[in-house]
Amino acid sequence: MSSIVPSPPKKVTVASSPSGWLSIVGQALAFALVSAGAAVAGVVDTAAQTFAGVKTFTSAIIASAGIQLSALWNTNGTGASDVGVKIGVSTADASVNASAKLLSMLMGIGSGSEVEKFSVRKGGSFVPVVSIFAPNTTNTVCLELVGGAAGWGGMHWIPAGGGRVVFGAYGAMPAGVAVENRGLYFTQNANAYDAAALMRWEIGSAASVAATVPAFDFRVSAGLASSQMMVRWQSATVDIVAFTASGRIDQSGTDSSGTPGAAIINKPTGKSAIAATASSVVITNSLVTASSRINITPMENGTSNAEFRNFKVTPAAGNFTVTLNSAVTVAWPFAWDVATIL
DSSP states (O other), rough: OOOOOOSSOOOBBBBTTOOOOEEETTTTTEEEEOOSSSSOOEEEESSSOOOOSSSOOOSSSTTTTTOOEEEEEESOOOOOOOOOOOOOSSGGGSSOOOTEEEEEEEEEETOOOOOEEEEEEBTTTTTEEEEEOOTTTOEEEEEEEEETTOOEEEEEEEOOOOEEEEEBTTBBBBBBBEEESOOOOOOOOSSSOOOOOOOOOOOOGGGGTTOOOSSSSOOOOOOOTTTOOEEEEETTTTTEEETTTOEEEEEEEEHHHSSOEEEEOOOEEEEEEEOOOEEEEEEEEOOOOOTTEEEEEEEOOOSSSSSOOEEEEEETEEEEEEEESSSOSHHHOEEEEEOOOO
């Protein structure tokens, strides 16, 4: 059979592509099809292409170099078991490494200086399941959700500069909240709730908690110097009371005994003195009420310890009076502290 070669080749419509053409070369048919584009139907080739129209794939799409998307969604959602977006790996869970990232969100992809902002791992012993990275930093974690090993589950907040705050168990301590290398700071700037407490420890049901469980337990693992403060309360940066490692209780106070006689001391504790030849003294104190309990401790004056006297104390609104059964010949010093029965 002799070959018929049209000259020039005759154009025909092929697969709805009007630009395709067909030629007969010898006993073979030669097809020439254009590449598909945004406005032209055609074939997929190895060059960069743009497609228009919705495309449906019933099998998995494998893109080893990545996928660039402007939006991602699913039409499912009406069913209780529908999944909007499923991200993960096909490897069985038992074979996935605990540190393997199932999801990683980064900035600067493909730029050579990628910065991770969010990741999800399989998780395991001390391995965070979810990590959120601090802004304006390079791969610095600020929040992580940890699971896996017993005693380390929970949410870990990692402040700038190190340390961490743990909401959940912390190591061997079954804590609700634990702080590592950082202090706890509670603040309330507005009286939003009249009955609200700035900080409160409470046992919800005494009947279900053993009597040996403290509502507040403060301990230091390493030994401290006897004068080291374990707990301190301040008001406007002024020390109010402190508990030392030796068990001593230190309170904010003022010593006016060097100037015997009436004094103004608006603190919960202090030291004052009745002047020589006097038998009483009035200490003005804004913390005192008529129902306050004033504890008096007579002190040696360093000159004579022979001035023994019976005494009484009378509290009033804004002051208290210490009265002796007779006048003294030298100053009579005494320590005092104020308490109010709630």
